[in-house]
Amino acid sequence: MTFRLTLIASARSTSRLAERFDDDRPLDPGGWREVERVAPTLLPLAAAELRYCSPSARSRETGDILGFMPLAQPALRDCDMGRWRGRTLEEVMTREPRAVDDWLADPGSAPHGGESLFAFINRVGDWMDTRPVERDGRMLAVADPGVIRAAVTYAMKAPPHCYWNVDVLPLSTTTLTGGAGKWRLCVDREAQL
Numbered sequence: 001m002t003f004r005l006t007l008i009a010s011a012r013s014t015s016r017l018a019e020r021f022d023d024d025r026p027l028d029p030g031g032w033r034e035v036e037r038v039a040p041t042l043l044p045l046a047a048a049e050l051r052y053c054s055p056s057a058r059s060r061e062t063g064d065i066l067g068f069m070p071l072a073q074p075a076l077r078d079c080d081m082g083r084w085r086g087r088t089l090e091e092v093m094t095r096e097p098r099a100v101d102d103w104l105a106d107p108g109s110a111p112h113g114g115e116s117l118f119a120f121i122n123r124v125g126d127w128m129d130t131r132p133v134e135r136d137g138r139m140l141a142v143a144d145p146g147v148i149r150a151a152v153t154y155a156m157k158a159p160p161h162c163y164w165n166v167d168v169l170p171l172s173t174t175t176l177t178g179g180a181g182k183w184r185l186c187v188d189r190e191a192q193l
Contacts, residue, residue, distance in 0.1 A: 003137040004186070005128065006045055007148045007174045008066075010059040011035045020088055021081035021112075026057040031170070035065045038171050042066055045140050045173075050131065052076065053142040062171075063142040070142055075127035078144045082114030107160030118160050120146075125154030129180040148174055155183030 011031035013023060027035070046068055053063040053070035055077050063070035084092050092112075093100050099111035107117040115123075124147055131139060143151075145168035153163045155176045168174070175186040 003131070003139060003177070003179060005131070005151075005176045006048065006138070006140045007151055007176070008042065008045070008062070008140060008142045009145050009148055009168045009170055009172045009174075010054065010056065010062040010142055012170045013058040020086050021084045021092070023078075023086070024056050024058075027061045031058065031062075032065065034171055035062055039066055042171070042173070048138040048140040050137070050139040051141075052139070054078065054144045054147055056144050059142045059144055066142070068140065068142065070140075073127065073141070075123055076141060076143050076147050078146045079117065079120040079150075080114035082110065082112035084112040084114070104164070107163070117163060121150045121154050121160055121163060124150040128154065128176070128183070145170070151176065152185065155185060 011027050011034050013025045013027050013031055043066065046066070051063070051068045051070040052073045053059040053068075053076065055072040055074060059076075060070070060072060089100070096111070102109050102111050103117075107121075110116040110119075128151060148168045149163050149166040152158075152166050152174060153160065155178075156162075176183050177186045178184050
């Protein structure tokens with residue numbers, strides 16, 4: 001089966017400097033305004049036969065504001081950060097510098113007691129590979145930026161450490177085409193948001 005999966009990055013729930021691991025806060029007022037501002041350009045994506053979202057508050061709210069009525073998918077949750085959940089990178093680096101170094105250097109490590117980067121990328125990839133769609137179907141998913149980074153890494157069959165080289169901006173779109181195990185990154189002609 002060949003189909004088109006458009007991933008829409010959720011709007012922000014906090015400033016970049018205040019981001020926390022495994023953060024599930026709702027959209028902040030700036031995030032709401034951003035969604036409302038870009039809604040006219042994203043609304044055509046609502047024609048997708050299947051519409052999903054990460055279970056995070058910001059992904060669900062982004063999808064709802066856009067009128068997509070997405071179905072939350074547990075497999076699209078952000079990486080389980082164990083005991084680091086709710087902390088900033090700076091806080092964790094202050095308390096556990098060696099653990100952060102290990103985590104960044106080894107995609108198979110999970111010093112926080114949660115999920116390794118390798119396991120996270122494969123979880124997202126497994127979800128992608130098992131979507132029930134018709135030939136030439138379209139699907140969208142509003143997801144946290146980390147989930148989209150994992151999807152791109154999986155689709156490109158890149159080594160897990162390449163995850164850190166993928167930047168995903170709030171409300172940007174990423175399109176993958178193909179199907180189970182045979183994904184391609186599709187760069188559209190329209191400018192990214």
